Amino acid sequence: MTSPARTATAVVADYMVAARAATLPGHVAERAKHHILDTLAAIVSGTTLPVGAMAHKYARLQGPGSDATVIGLAGRANGIVAALANGMLAHADETDDSHAAAGMHPGCAILPAALAMAEKNAASGRALLNAVALGYDVGARMMRAIGADLRDPARRYDTHAAGGVFGAAAAAGACVAAPLDAMQNRYLLSYAAQQASGLASYPMDTFHVEKAFIFAGMPARSGMTAATMLEAGFTGIEDDLEGHNGYLVSWGQERADASRLADGLGERFEIMATNIKKYAVGSPIQAPVDCLVNIMTEHGVGPDDLAEMVVYTARGEDPITRRDQHMSNLNLRYLLAATLIDGGLTFAAAHDDARVGAPEIGRIADTVSIRANPALSSAESPRQGIVEFVTRDGRTLSSHVVKVRGAMENPMSREEVVAKARDLLATALPGDRAEAVIATVMELERVADIAELARLANPACQDTGRAA
Numbered sequence: 001m002t003s004p005a006r007t008a009t010a011v012v013a014d015y016m017v018a019a020r021a022a023t024l025p026g027h028v029a030e031r032a033k034h035h036i037l038d039t040l041a042a043i044v045s046g047t048t049l050p051v052g053a054m055a056h057k058y059a060r061l062q063g064p065g066s067d068a069t070v071i072g073l074a075g076r077a078n079g080i081v082a083a084l085a086n087g088m089l090a091h092a093d094e095t096d097d098s099h100a101a102a103g104m105h106p107g108c109a110i111l112p113a114a115l116a117m118a119e120k121n122a123a124s125g126r127a128l129l130n131a132v133a134l135g136y137d138v139g140a141r142m143m144r145a146i147g148a149d150l151r152d153p154a155r156r157y158d159t160h161a162a163g164g165v166f167g168a169a170a171a172a173g174a175c176v177a178a179p180l181d182a183m184q185n186r187y188l189l190s191y192a193a194q195q196a197s198g199l200a201s202y203p204m205d206t207f208h209v210e211k212a213f214i215f216a217g218m219p220a221r222s223g224m225t226a227a228t229m230l231e232a233g234f235t236g237i238e239d240d241l242e243g244h245n246g247y248l249v250s251w252g253q254e255r256a257d258a259s260r261l262a263d264g265l266g267e268r269f270e271i272m273a274t275n276i277k278k279y280a281v282g283s284p285i286q287a288p289v290d291c292l293v294n295i296m297t298e299h300g301v302g303p304d305d306l307a308e309m310v311v312y313t314a315r316g317e318d319p320i321t322r323r324d325q326h327m328s329n330l331n332l333r334y335l336l337a338a339t340l341i342d343g344g345l346t347f348a349a350a351h352d353d354a355r356v357g358a359p360e361i362g363r364i365a366d367t368v369s370i371r372a373n374p375a376l377s378s379a380e381s382p383r384q385g386i387v388e389f390v391t392r393d394g395r396t397l398s399s400h401v402v403k404v405r406g407a408m409e410n411p412m413s414r415e416e417v418v419a420k421a422r423d424l425l426a427t428a429l430p431g432d433r434a435e436a437v438i439a440t441v442m443e444l445e446r447v448a449d450i451a452e453l454a455r456l457a458n459p460a461c462q463d464t465g466r467a468a
Contacts, residue, residue: 007242007258008241008258008259009258012261014182015262016138020127024133032132035107035271036107038096039111040111042107049092055086055092059084059085065078065081065082069454070085071454071457074461083172084221085112091108093351100275100383102144105160106136113223116220117172118131121176123449134174136167140167140274142167143162145252146248148252164223169189169222170188172228173226180230186236187235190237191225193247194240274408275406279350281335284314284383287313290401292387294399301391304392306389312385312387313370314372314382316370332368338355347427414442425437440453440456
């Protein structure tokens with residue numbers, strides 16, 4: 001007699017057990033390090049931004065704890081508080097990674113939860129590496145399984161918040177002191193499902209505070225909450241994904257396909273399908289900046305050569321690119337002007353709100369037209385851009401970027417990822433500390449206790465010695 005086929009939930013739960021001790025393929029481990037470094041650098045740079053100050057105040061109001069570090073604060077906090085605060089820091093602006101197909105920013109939710117649980121339990125660097133890769137696999141597959149149409153204007157729920165909860169729960173669960181068995185991982189997924197929520201209203205947050213909570217702080221907190229519940233011995237629903245009134249049918253309805261949960265597990269790693277931003281700006285702005293840099297590099301032009309600039313994106317003027325956008329890292333006209341004047345775009349320039357109104361910026365910004373071209377968005381290439389640079393002597397120099405640098409199809413090298421991280425880390429760490437953070441991440445398998453990395457990355461920590 002043939003035994004019944006296992007559900008996709010059971011396959012995922014078993015995979016979560018095996019992933020804790022698995023050896024990642026070399027190229028996957030390397031990419032995971034890139035994303036850990038990129039997210040950690042975003043957390044450090046977030047300590048210098050207004051959202052970071054709010055996250056720090058929130059953490060202080062909860063009182064001290066003994067579990068984990070809030071980057072930028074001395075001492076330790078409760079692990080759930082640390083996960084929330086570090087998540088807010090990671091998405092304090094538009095610096096962190098993204099997964100286009102899943103409609104989520106994985107790193108800003110997954111790493112804070114994994115780091116808090118790993119530090120709480122004195123887990124190793126290898127444990128953190130495996131946990132983060134697992135978090136990407138589970139979080140992204142969950143959003144693939146619900147079948148979200150990310151371009152559907154009628155969609156009301158937010159995939160960023162929901163996918164982040166599942167990814168954070170899986171990553172934190174992989175770092176608990178006593179390994180979870182398959183049934184416990186089913187319960188873990190159930191507690192994640194009960195907390196996975198969020199509205200697609202986040203573009204209305206003009207100060208990027210609630211957005212940081214939706215994308216990162218909330219899912220990191222909720223994932224850590226689910227994992228600590230399992231640590232405490234909680235039981236739950238054995239299948240809250242495919243079972244009676246389960247998550248997939250409730251959220252995905254007729255679009256849901258549970259088989260996507262288990263598709264390619266152990267062979268196709270979702271971290272390889274995740275983008276790292278080259279520039280610390282909103283995703284729709286990456287391609288136009290890339291285009292302008294290409295034109296500057298190829299033709300040697302600068303601000304004195306510009307007569308007019310025409311920018312084409314899929315949606316044209318929108319809440320992110322509009323002229324009155326007050327956040328500098330979301331103001332397309334400002335960012336193009338700063339890039340042209342400075343010969344490139346740094347984190348500092350992208351976050352110089354006071355410079356937005358500078359006369360030199362205004363002179364260039366006034367020449368920029370932003371137009372819509374719906375053909376610049378496709379399932380394969382959703383964030384294309386075209387820039388036409390018209391010179392004073394009548395030439396039109398053009399660049400069309402289909403796959404921005406850092407996209408999964410056009411990934412940055414280790415050197416490029418390190419260069420970006422170095423720029424971000426320099427906002428709050430001295431050079432030797434920044435280099436120590438980079439070196440430690442790139443040698444995670446040799447780190448015995450992840451507290452070493454947390455200590456090095458924390459600007460408030462004066463103990464800079466590396467553990468033996």
